[in-house]
Amino acid sequence: MSNELLRLDGVTKRYGPNTVLKDVSFTINKNEVVGLLGDNGAGKSTLVKIMSGVVPMTEGSYSWEGKAVPNVNRAETERLGVETIFQDSALVPQMSISRNIFMGREMTNALGFMKIKKMDDIASEILDTVVTIEGIKSSKQLVQSLSGGQAQAVAIARAVHFKRSLLILDEPTSALAVRATEALLDYLVQLKSEGVSSVLVTHNLHHAFQVCDRHIVMNHGKKILDVKREETTVEELTAAVVGGAEGLEKYRANKKK
Amino acid sequence: MSDEKKSGTELHVLTAPLQTETIQTIRRLADNKPKGFWGKLTSNLQFIRGRGALEISVVAVVLLVAYSIWSLADPENFRFLSEQNISGVLTQSVPLLGILAIAVGILMVAGEFDLSLGFALAFNAVIFIRILEWTGNIWIGVIGGILSGTLVALINGLIVVWTKIPSFIATLGMGFFWGGAGLFVNGPNSVSLPNEYTKDGNLFHFTFAQDFGWFRSQIIWLVIIGTLAWYFLHRHKLGNHIFAVGGNPAAAKAISIDPNKVKLMSFGIYGALVGLSSVIFIARIPSVSPAGTTTQDFTLFAIAAAVVGGASLVGGKGSVFGMIVGAALIELIKDGLILGFDAGIYLQLFVGVTIVLAAVFNKYMEGKAS
Numbered sequence: 001m002s003n004e005l006l007r008l009d010g011v012t013k014r015y016g017p018n019t020v021l022k023d024v025s026f027t028i029n030k031n032e033v034v035g036l037l038g039d040n041g042a043g044k045s046t047l048v049k050i051m052s053g054v055v056p057m058t059e060g061s062y063s064w065e066g067k068a069v070p071n072v073n074r075a076e077t078e079r080l081g082v083e084t085i086f087q088d089s090a091l092v093p094q095m096s097i098s099r100n101i102f103m104g105r106e107m108t109n110a111l112g113f114m115k116i117k118k119m120d121d122i123a124s125e126i127l128d129t130v131v132t133i134e135g136i137k138s139s140k141q142l143v144q145s146l147s148g149g150q151a152q153a154v155a156i157a158r159a160v161h162f163k164r165s166l167l168i169l170d171e172p173t174s175a176l177a178v179r180a181t182e183a184l185l186d187y188l189v190q191l192k193s194e195g196v197s198s199v200l201v202t203h204n205l206h207h208a209f210q211v212c213d214r215h216i217v218m219n220h221g222k223k224i225l226d227v228k229r230e231e232t233t234v235e236e237l238t239a240a241v242v243g244g245a246e247g248l249e250k251y252r253a254n255k256k257k
Numbered sequence: 258m259s260d261e262k263k264s265g266t267e268l269h270v271l272t273a274p275l276q277t278e279t280i281q282t283i284r285r286l287a288d289n290k291p292k293g294f295w296g297k298l299t300s301n302l303q304f305i306r307g308r309g310a311l312e313i314s315v316v317a318v319v320l321l322v323a324y325s326i327w328s329l330a331d332p333e334n335f336r337f338l339s340e341q342n343i344s345g346v347l348t349q350s351v352p353l354l355g356i357l358a359i360a361v362g363i364l365m366v367a368g369e370f371d372l373s374l375g376f377a378l379a380f381n382a383v384i385f386i387r388i389l390e391w392t393g394n395i396w397i398g399v400i401g402g403i404l405s406g407t408l409v410a411l412i413n414g415l416i417v418v419w420t421k422i423p424s425f426i427a428t429l430g431m432g433f434f435w436g437g438a439g440l441f442v443n444g445p446n447s448v449s450l451p452n453e454y455t456k457d458g459n460l461f462h463f464t465f466a467q468d469f470g471w472f473r474s475q476i477i478w479l480v481i482i483g484t485l486a487w488y489f490l491h492r493h494k495l496g497n498h499i500f501a502v503g504g505n506p507a508a509a510k511a512i513s514i515d516p517n518k519v520k521l522m523s524f525g526i527y528g529a530l531v532g533l534s535s536v537i538f539i540a541r542i543p544s545v546s547p548a549g550t551t552t553q554d555f556t557l558f559a560i561a562a563a564v565v566g567g568a569s570l571v572g573g574k575g576s577v578f579g580m581i582v583g584a585a586l587i588e589l590i591k592d593g594l595i596l597g598f599d600a601g602i603y604l605q606l607f608v609g610v611t612i613v614l615a616a617v618f619n620k621y622m623e624g625k626a627s
């Protein structure tokens with residue numbers, strides 16, 4: 001049996017005349033943490049949106065456990081168990097923490113009326129166990145009253161609560177303090193043992209190197225590197241992220257000398 | 258390279274052992290619940306602040322108490338507490354504006370407006386009367402009026418959702434269209450309810466405009482619609498989706514809520530309530546201009562009531578309770594001006610000031626919201 005979870009083949013994404021992704025192919029395996037790296041504007045977030053079904057691809061194919069998924073949309077990926085923490089616009093500021101966590105997946109009775117108290121309690125529980133972050137007073141607090149890091153913690157808590165097979169994190173640690181970051185990275189490793197894969201998008205190569213089994217480096221919409229941790233170094237990743245394909249070549253040439 | 262040095266220290270920080278004691282001493286949210294009656298009450302009030310209509314309700318109650326005291330002290334000149342004022346004015350005007358404010362408010366929570374409301378009110382009334390004339394059955398007419406309201410709003414909504422032009426512009430244009438459509442269907446003469454439906458003993462009259470002494474049928478409609486709307490908007494998942502879409506459509510979409518569907522649903526609910534309001538309106542005022550001149554003022558008064566009650570002009574915020582209180586406050590101010598100062602002609606001036614003050618106040622409270 002193949003170990004493959006999600007595979008993208010020949011994915012191209014165009015926004016009008018702009019080609020943002022060019023013929024990108026890769027696989028995410030079961031029980032794997034994959035780092036998705038690259039400079040600003042390299043196309044990481046676009047790939048994340050395609051993987052989570054929020055944005056359609058222009059060309060290419062999407063398959064799950066070896067089976068093609070013809071119409072990828074968010075409802076479909078939700079069914080597959082994909083959960084995403086988006087870099088932008090994940091939460092509704094005017095709504096409470098608990099309503100944000102259960103947005104679109106409200107706990108209701110048969111008639112669709114929400115079990116408010118139950119959702120509040122579970123939201124508190126999630127915030128206590130998943131992300132340990134200071135300063136949140138209650139799950140009834142509005143998200144607009146939270147700090148950037150606290151809001152990020154809520155987005156993480158939601159994804160972690162609903163994930164089943166793949167957790168995609170687009171720069172989840174950009175607003176987190178050291179302790180919360182460390183806890184989250186540890187958590188990704190722990191998830192592997194529970195059979196949940198993750199894709200981590202980050203600009204911090206040391207974070208990526210610390211937890212990822214494999215690294216994919218994007219540059220101007222193309223995949224330029226896809227290596228296992230054992231076969232690379234932080235220096236090589238840095239060269240690829242900063243210098244692109246040329247930088248990578250140069251680095252390798254220098255090393256051979 | 259200095260870059261490498263920087264990341265080098267980061268690595269060092271990250272590989273430092275975690276201080277587990279600090280994690281254990283973090284206060285748990287689940288243990289942090291308010292205890293006892295007062296604890297729970299103050300905690301809940303704290304969360305209502307700036308979201309619902311706590312402050313504006315206080316203003317309305319203060320006004321009500323002041324009017325009542327004034328009226329008790331000077332019953333001859335300030336006839337606020339008279340049966341004629343309460344039943345003849347307030348329990349008719351407050352429910353109509355209240356239901357319209359709920360309609361508009363739900364749409365505003367979804368992040369949209371409908372400036373064609375006044376024209377649509379007249380158009381639905383025309384359709385109602387026309388169907389009554391054709392079928393001879395007033396209840397089919399009532400249903401027709403409500404369906405007409407729903408359809409009119411859905412057409413407005415489809416234009417907004419499809420073309421992506423701001424609803425402000427789309428419905429401004431469609432307002433003239435519906436005004437014209439009313440004239441087209443009916444001709445220039447005003448429409449009116451046949452006399453038999455305006456008398457005591459008639460079931461239609463009983464349902465929509467009966468005088469019960471100190472109150473009228475309309476107030477019961479406000480209670481029913483208000484309760485249903487509250488449960489829908491604040492307790493049903495579809496209401497929750499309206500808040501999500503109005504607050505941040507991108508976030509809603511990312512979680513597989515379709516903003517277009519939710520907006521259309523909001524237009525539909527809004528329209529059904531406007532259709533019902535047309536029926537309630539014509540039951541009381543038996544003559545309506547098909548071009549919308551009699552009903553035009555309702556457009557902005559309904560939006561004003563929702564805003565006074567705390568609904569946000571950019572979506573994602575509002576409460577049914579606030580919408581009703583907003584409508585009541587506007588009608589109370591009107592009533593007081595007319596009764597106390599015989600200043601009906603300055604109505605707009607005072608209502609205008611109230612709206613601006615309420616908006617400023619809500620903005621200020623928003624900053625304080627927890």
Ligand SMILES: Nc1ncnc2c1ncn2[C@@H]1O[C@H](COP(=O)(O)OP(=O)(O)OP(=O)(O)O)[C@@H](O)[C@H]1O
Nearest residue numbers: 015018020038039040041042043044045046047087
């Ligand atoms: N909706 C859009 N319409 C047009 N162009 C877009 C759109 N979204 C992204 N792009 C473009 O696609 C390119 C890749 O963007 P993307 O957000 O995927 O980059 P990224 O790798 O996530 O960058 P960052 O590290 O800054 O988050 C950018 O040049 C961006 O301008």
Ligand SMILES: [Mg+2]
Nearest residue numbers: 044045087170
């Ligand atoms: Mg990005």
